[in-house]
Amino acid sequence: MEPTARARKTPLPGVGARYDMTTESGRHLSVVVHQDARRFLAFHDPEDDDACKDATALAPHEATALADLLTPDPVGHLQQHLEIDLVTEHITVSKRSPYAGRTLGDTQVRTRTGASIVAVLRRTSAVPSPTPDFRFAVGDTLVVVGTREGVGAVAELITGG
Template sequence: MESAAHARKTPLPGVGIRYDLDTGGGRHLSVVAHQDGRRILAVHDREDEDVCRESVSLDPPESAALAKLLTPDPVGHLHQHFEIDLVTEHIPVTKRSPYAGRTLGATQARTRTGASVVAVLRRTAAHPSPAPDFRFAIGDVLIVVGTREGVNAVADLIDEG
């Protein structure tokens, strides 16, 4: 059974917040999250946690990139057992589209392509799992999931009919 790691949080007035984590291997790490978005990642001395052995300063984009690398992929283990050949694309409904103003059901997208429209983004709202009577508007962005071939076919269908 995996042990849960718990970070301790310490406010640093005028600076930001310090997060401390002791690893299972006996290392003491800290991250100082500055108010301006910068981060400092530090490794402390095993004998004296007040002594910082090494630190790395990261700007906000670097912090975000590192966070993505450190965040476990919740479905990554699935790739170890079988290969999933699914893609997700954003497909816009333009004024050229023969389906602007028409319903999702009129496209017969899933029957014709095997791909699914799983959501529609409209201005500042999202419409998850749209029903067949959902009416498309110019500017909508369809979130489509399927094989590469199926998603490409939906793009062609929405664009050209």
């Protein structure tokens, strides 16, 4: 079992909060989160908590990018061992589609192709995981996931091509 790191939170009245942790190598790392959402990454002297050795301000997009880099990918190791041939494609329901005005269940997409329609984008909204009674409209964009062959078969089915 891997060791877990715990951040300690210290309220900073009028400022925000400071989150501290000590790394396995003994470095004292802090993130100060201001009330206005500014963030600062800093290294402190473990002997003197108020002595900051180095710090840098992070813009919101930089904090997000750093968090993404530091967050372990729970399935990343699978890609080293498996070759997964999945693709995602957007397919538009046109006037010529034999399924315009018909339901998802009518298509029998998964049974016929092995691919799945995982969402439908309609104007300015999205319908995730549409149910079999979901009715397609002209202009809908279907988000399809499957193998290259399966997604191609869905495109052919939906476009009538």
